[in-house]
Amino acid sequence: MNRGQQNRSQQKQNNVKNYQKISKLSRAILLLGGIALFAVIVLPIWRIELIAPQYPEGLEMHIYSYKLGGQVEIINGLNHYIGMQVLHADDFIEFTVLPYIIGVYGFFFIVVGLLARRKFVYILMGAFILFGIVSMVDFYRWLYEYGHNLDPNAPIIVPGMAYQPPLIGSKQLLNFLAFSIPDTGGWIFIGVGLLLAYCTGKEFLLHKKLKNSTT
Amino acid sequence: MNLRLNLMWIMALAVVTTSFHACRPKGAGSTVTGDAAQRTYIPPGQYDELYTFVSGGFSGQMSVYGLPSGRLFRVIPVFSVDPEKGWGFSEETKPMLETSHGFVPWDDLHHIESSFTDGMPDGKWMFANSNNTPRLARINLQTFRTDEIIEIPNTGGNHCSPFTTENSEYVIAATRFSVPPDGPGGDVPISSYKENFKGHISFVSVDKETGEFDIAFQLKTPGLNFDLSSAGKGVSNGWLFISCYNSEQAHTLLEVNASKNDKDFIMAINWKKAEEYFKAGRGTKQTNVRYAHNKWDEHTHAATSEIKTEVTVLDLADFEDLAYLIPCPKSPHGADVNPTGEYIVGSGKLAALVPVFSFEKLQKAIADKDFEGERYDGIPVVKYESALHGEVQKPGLGPLHTEFDEKGNAYTSFFVSSEVVKWNVKTLEIIDRQPTYYSVGHLMVAGGNSKKPYGKYLVAFNKITKDRFLPTGPELCHSAQLFDISGEKMELLLDFPTIGEPHYAQTIPADMLMEKSVKIYDINANNHPHKTNGEGDARVERDGNIVRVYMTAIRSHLTPDVIEGIQLGDEVHFHVTNIEQDWDMPHGFAIKGARNSELLVMPGETTTLKWVPDRTGIFPFYCTDFCSALHQEMSGYVRVSPKGSNVPLMSYTGEPRTAE
Numbered sequence: 001m002n003r004g005q006q007n008r009s010q011q012k013q014n015n016v017k018n019y020q021k022i023s024k025l026s027r028a029i030l031l032l033g034g035i036a037l038f039a040v041i042v043l044p045i046w047r048i049e050l051i052a053p054q055y056p057e058g059l060e061m062h063i064y065s066y067k068l069g070g071q072v073e074i075i076n077g078l079n080h081y082i083g084m085q086v087l088h089a090d091d092f093i094e095f096t097v098l099p100y101i102i103g104v105y106g107f108f109f110i111v112v113g114l115l116a117r118r119k120f121v122y123i124l125m126g127a128f129i130l131f132g133i134v135s136m137v138d139f140y141r142w143l144y145e146y147g148h149n150l151d152p153n154a155p156i157i158v159p160g161m162a163y164q165p166p167l168i169g170s171k172q173l174l175n176f177l178a179f180s181i182p183d184t185g186g187w188i189f190i191g192v193g194l195l196l197a198y199c200t201g202k203e204f205l206l207h208k209k210l211k212n213s214t215t
Numbered sequence: 216m217n218l219r220l221n222l223m224w225i226m227a228l229a230v231v232t233t234s235f236h237a238c239r240p241k242g243a244g245s246t247v248t249g250d251a252a253q254r255t256y257i258p259p260g261q262y263d264e265l266y267t268f269v270s271g272g273f274s275g276q277m278s279v280y281g282l283p284s285g286r287l288f289r290v291i292p293v294f295s296v297d298p299e300k301g302w303g304f305s306e307e308t309k310p311m312l313e314t315s316h317g318f319v320p321w322d323d324l325h326h327i328e329s330s331f332t333d334g335m336p337d338g339k340w341m342f343a344n345s346n347n348t349p350r351l352a353r354i355n356l357q358t359f360r361t362d363e364i365i366e367i368p369n370t371g372g373n374h375c376s377p378f379t380t381e382n383s384e385y386v387i388a389a390t391r392f393s394v395p396p397d398g399p400g401g402d403v404p405i406s407s408y409k410e411n412f413k414g415h416i417s418f419v420s421v422d423k424e425t426g427e428f429d430i431a432f433q434l435k436t437p438g439l440n441f442d443l444s445s446a447g448k449g450v451s452n453g454w455l456f457i458s459c460y461n462s463e464q465a466h467t468l469l470e471v472n473a474s475k476n477d478k479d480f481i482m483a484i485n486w487k488k489a490e491e492y493f494k495a496g497r498g499t500k501q502t503n504v505r506y507a508h509n510k511w512d513e514h515t516h517a518a519t520s521e522i523k524t525e526v527t528v529l530d531l532a533d534f535e536d537l538a539y540l541i542p543c544p545k546s547p548h549g550a551d552v553n554p555t556g557e558y559i560v561g562s563g564k565l566a567a568l569v570p571v572f573s574f575e576k577l578q579k580a581i582a583d584k585d586f587e588g589e590r591y592d593g594i595p596v597v598k599y600e601s602a603l604h605g606e607v608q609k610p611g612l613g614p615l616h617t618e619f620d621e622k623g624n625a626y627t628s629f630f631v632s633s634e635v636v637k638w639n640v641k642t643l644e645i646i647d648r649q650p651t652y653y654s655v656g657h658l659m660v661a662g663g664n665s666k667k668p669y670g671k672y673l674v675a676f677n678k679i680t681k682d683r684f685l686p687t688g689p690e691l692c693h694s695a696q697l698f699d700i701s702g703e704k705m706e707l708l709l710d711f712p713t714i715g716e717p718h719y720a721q722t723i724p725a726d727m728l729m730e731k732s733v734k735i736y737d738i739n740a741n742n743h744p745h746k747t748n749g750e751g752d753a754r755v756e757r758d759g760n761i762v763r764v765y766m767t768a769i770r771s772h773l774t775p776d777v778i779e780g781i782q783l784g785d786e787v788h789f790h791v792t793n794i795e796q797d798w799d800m801p802h803g804f805a806i807k808g809a810r811n812s813e814l815l816v817m818p819g820e821t822t823t824l825k826w827v828p829d830r831t832g833i834f835p836f837y838c839t840d841f842c843s844a845l846h847q848e849m850s851g852y853v854r855v856s857p858k859g860s861n862v863p864l865m866s867y868t869g870e871p872r873t874a875e
Binding site: 053056057156159175 | 470471474475565567612613631632633634650651652653654679681682
């Protein structure tokens with residue numbers, strides 16, 4: 001490496017160091033996102049609606065970070081005909097850890113917002129995507145488990161029939177149309193994710209632009 | 216630039232959110248035909264086309280509606296007391312509700328069937344069954360009153376009833392719950408179901424003229440639950456088809472344990488053959504039974520109850536050629552025979568298809584002994600495919616009952632998917648499906664169980680009404696929904712609430728009944744032992760502590776209306792004779808403190824209210840049915856004195872009289 005190259009490299013590093021900080025808007029988004037995530041802990045994240053001719057008003061199950069809400073008892077009562085296991089909040093380890101995990105994420109959003117370092121934004125984005133994927137895989141696993149692990153002594157056994165509700169969207173399960181969709185908490189979570197993605201993209205582009213202008 | 220980017224983000228988010236909500240599935244909306252009002256509206260003063268007799272389920276009664284208006288005309292008391300009509304409260308009607316268990320004030324009236332002549336409703340009687348304390352009733356279609364009730368022995372729940380043969384030679388009653396036969400041998404462990412529990416199918420003969428019931432014979436079967444049945448007609452006349460569930464012979468948690476077998480059965484019985492064996496004296500007399508036989512006498516205006524102690528039983532195990540089992544998928548409910556008698560539709564409650572059996576193929580299979588290797592408790596099991604005409608594929612969920620029209624179509628109710636499905640009996644193709652609101656049980660096509668259905672209307676009877684009517688607390692009505700089935704598609708015309716829980720119904724053209732409907736009872740034909748022959752005959756008589764008041768009712772007074780000399784400890788019988796001979800002029804009678812109901816006395820009729828006063832004083836009585844301009848004046852007083860009082864027994868109306 002010759003001297004000129006070294007100098008340029010040095011200068012570039014200095015410039016880069018100056019551009020490690022993120023914009024005010026991004027900081028605000030991160031701080032707000034952190035607070036919003038705390039709210040997600042107590043809000044329903046996902047909902048499964050069941051609609052049948054005799055339930056025109058629909059039955060709803062709300063999935064919180066720490067409990068099941070909605071008409072779980074009625075749904076359990078109906079599920080026994082097809083031999084589906086009874087839904088008990090106690091059976092889900094997720095309900096014990098999920099509030100803390102979301103809390104930790106909220107905390108990191110605020111920390112990153114305060115430190116305002118671009119690299120941390122990238123890491124946060126990665127961690128957030130990872131969390132989203134793991135959660136959905138886990139959710140799918142539970143839906144599969146409940147839909148397929150049926151009591152062989154159930155009164156109604158339709159050969160080849162499974163009752164796995166869709167991860168998202170709707171699906172006909174015998175007389176019930178199951179409709180699965182994020183609930184308030186879920187939408188906030190998605191919104192926070194999109195805003196984080198926006199920040200990440202914005203910081204990435206800004207940084208690239210500055211980097212290009214200095215070289 | 217930044218602003219535009221931000222706006223784009225917000226827009227994108229909004230689109231995602233709304234599109235998710237847009238794909239939210241729609242509930243079953245109401246679909247009513249545009250001119251439904253016109254097609255169901257019967258202007259004031261005009262008559263409906265049809266009478267529909269609807270079972271009252273757990274109300275124990277039968278109601279009479281008009282179609283297509285859905286207007287309720289009358290609730291006929293059958294198995295439950297009805298204080299409005301004095302049914303089970305007046306001395307004359309009390310014997311109608313007697314059973315071998317004593318007086319039973321309530322039952323669960325499940326099904327209704329017309330009396331038939333040559334496979335068509337003949338407008339004479341309606342038959343009804345009580346599910347809890349097993350009985351059959353016969354309702355007179357001239358008086359719209361219950362004329363007869365007979366108890367069914369050896370039976371545990373008379374659900375599979377009262378289905379009649381093509382000429383109402385017999386009304387069939389079969390046990391829903393197999394039980395050990397009546398008698399002292401019944402005290403067995405419940406877990407010994409398989410050895411000790413038996414089914415019984417009763418053939419109750421109906422006198423062609425009087426309609427009087429007689430339990431001709433019973434068929435003893437393996438322990439099974441008999442659900443519903445249809446007698447053959449036309450080509451299959453002489454046969455009977457009964458759906459059987461619990462072929463597992465479970466005795467506990469039937470919900471699970473009686474739902475295990477892939478197929479249960481439809482039992483095909485050659486009842487003509489059974490009748491031959493019975494007439495040839497091949498049955499056994501069982502003499503340890505006790506069952507009540509209650510009859511109403513239109514001339515004495517009173518019922519009598521008699522306990523019978525004998526029934527003839529033919530054990531299916533002793534005969535080779537009486538019964539055959541046809542495998543039928545998953546706990547069959549309805550077993551319905553089409554108008555020609557050739558096809559038998561089995562509706563497995565939990566089955567994913569509807570099998571249709573052919574009578575011709577069944578006969579061939581029986582002739583060829585095309586049976587499964589193993590018999591079921593001694594009864595040959597015909598191979599499923601050998602008797603099968605075909606299967607209706609993907610019909611809906613939870614098939615229950617099927618009725619037919621005159622054009623070769625069948626209409627099946629689906630409880631779980633809450634719909635009525637129309638399909639062609641021959642081709643088994645589905646033609647139309649319409650939602651019901653909600654969870655339809657029985658359905659009825661006008662004349663749909665006869666040889667020539669009248670077509671035009673179908674009524675679906677729904678178990679759940681939820682949001683269909685104004686809410687009335689937790690207890691909501693069941694409903695009927697009227698469809699026009701004259702076209703290719705079924706058209707929903709009307710919703711109307713019903714009494715109790717309607718299980719089945721029968722429809723008869725109005726002109727068949729309205730001419731014969733009784734208007735009054737002839738006072739001269741009144742043979743009531745305590746009839747009052749005109750006001751001059753009105754009096755009070757004492758016989759020990761029994762006091763009989765011979766009272767007349769006519770607009771607008773009761774005679775006598777002053778009664779004295781009643782003492783504490785007396786049992787007072789008010790024998791009220793309505794001496795009117797004018798249409799629609801009933802009089803009522805009620806007295807203060809009666810631990811009983813009112814009386815409602817039709818013109819020419821005598822009815823008795825028993826009253827035991829519990830204190831001294833003056834007790835007013837009055838006419839309860841607003842009969843005339845001076846109805847409010849139609850009243851009187853009874854004076855009750857202490858026991859041993861010297862107040863003389865006396866009565867009068869108008870001018871005071873001295874002691875009688």
